[in-house]
Amino acid sequence: MSLRDEAAELDAMDPLAGKRAEFDLDPEVSYLDGNSLGAPPRGVAPRMAEVIGEQWGGRLIRSWDEGWWDAPERIGDRIAPLIGAAPGQVVVGDSTTVNLFKAVVAAARLNPGRPEILVDAGTFPTDGYIAESAARMTGHSVRRVPVGALASEAGSRTAVVLVNHVDYVTGELHDLPGITAALHAAGAVVVWDLCHSVGAVPVPLDDAGVDLAVGCTYKFLNGGPGAPAFLYVARKWLEDFDQPLTGWAGHADPFGMTPGYAGRAGISRGRTGTPDILSMLALDAALDVWRDVTIDQVRAKGLALGEFFLRCLDELVPGARVVTPASRGNQISVAWPDAKAAMGKLIARGVIGDFRPPEVLRFGLAGLYVRYADVLRAAEELRALG
Numbered sequence: 001m002s003l004r005d006e007a008a009e010l011d012a013m014d015p016l017a018g019k020r021a022e023f024d025l026d027p028e029v030s031y032l033d034g035n036s037l038g039a040p041p042r043g044v045a046p047r048m049a050e051v052i053g054e055q056w057g058g059r060l061i062r063s064w065d066e067g068w069w070d071a072p073e074r075i076g077d078r079i080a081p082l083i084g085a086a087p088g089q090v091v092v093g094d095s096t097t098v099n100l101f102k103a104v105v106a107a108a109r110l111n112p113g114r115p116e117i118l119v120d121a122g123t124f125p126t127d128g129y130i131a132e133s134a135a136r137m138t139g140h141s142v143r144r145v146p147v148g149a150l151a152s153e154a155g156s157r158t159a160v161v162l163v164n165h166v167d168y169v170t171g172e173l174h175d176l177p178g179i180t181a182a183l184h185a186a187g188a189v190v191v192w193d194l195c196h197s198v199g200a201v202p203v204p205l206d207d208a209g210v211d212l213a214v215g216c217t218y219k220f221l222n223g224g225p226g227a228p229a230f231l232y233v234a235r236k237w238l239e240d241f242d243q244p245l246t247g248w249a250g251h252a253d254p255f256g257m258t259p260g261y262a263g264r265a266g267i268s269r270g271r272t273g274t275p276d277i278l279s280m281l282a283l284d285a286a287l288d289v290w291r292d293v294t295i296d297q298v299r300a301k302g303l304a305l306g307e308f309f310l311r312c313l314d315e316l317v318p319g320a321r322v323v324t325p326a327s328r329g330n331q332i333s334v335a336w337p338d339a340k341a342a343m344g345k346l347i348a349r350g351v352i353g354d355f356r357p358p359e360v361l362r363f364g365l366a367g368l369y370v371r372y373a374d375v376l377r378a379a380e381e382l383r384a385l386g
């Protein structure tokens, strides 16, 4: 069977094929960048018209008491099942970067008397920048350690370890339960960055005993550009979670206007200031696409898309150097000379992915809307680049 016939058959048999109709996507475009910016679910635009027209326009300030004020916790509880978290441990708001700062400083305060913070050496830059600054403020030093060596490098000096679940360049999926257990054995508090795994692969936070985690919602959760991030604090740490951004929205009595700070009980103490309601309610609407689909189904589709893409590359672009290992998230990365120019040409031909240094093309395989025909087309266009 030709790859074309196979792609057509796989698309016809795809149990998630109907989900694509819930997204506003140009059929002529092969969109393989959901690992950077997810596509817009169709339900978002009408919901935003309602939020702006009826809630903001009609109800005006009354809307704060009619669902806006509690949105960070309510939407956090909608994300919770996707990351293996029981209710009451996830709050939405601020950017991933800001939540990293809260989590790293709070983690250091949870584990006093240990002088160093370890950071995954391949981390997305913002994590490293934040860890360095947090360390300067809390009197820690930072060591960058490859993920594979974290378990052996962590020891009695290690207060906090910050690690990415999926490597943003290579797409490698790290062993979250195994690494967490090894780091706990060394006495460290572990903060996971889930940006590239949430909505792509199942994440067993509670079962793995993870301490703290952060993640963004504009990639595989399709929340929209700049959508607010989320913060997870394990129930066992909620009472002691002492985060540094002690804004009024995390106060025990936010409308009491008292001069001294006292953190609110539960996950709400992860909040800072006024929530970004428009972005947050766009995310809320985007999460509706998960109503009748499980993360396991999306993961299965992502893996199958990856298998097919790898076979297409093998057959059509035998010289292509895939840098994604067998343990992967929902992304395939290919080393390619002058990746920036190459991606520009692919985009001009209707295949949208992206590139990252050093010379890596990234193809995101969002199971909710990517077609097998899209990954075949990506391989065909790569071959055409020569």
Ligand SMILES: Cc1ncc(COP(=O)(O)O)c(C=O)c1O
Pocket: 095, 096, 097, 098, 124, 126, 127, 164, 168, 193, 195, 196, 216, 229
């Ligand atoms: C792994 C990872 N962490 C953190 C961030 C930064 O997130 P934000 O810009 O929302 O703060 C990103 C952004 O792409 C990311 O990929």
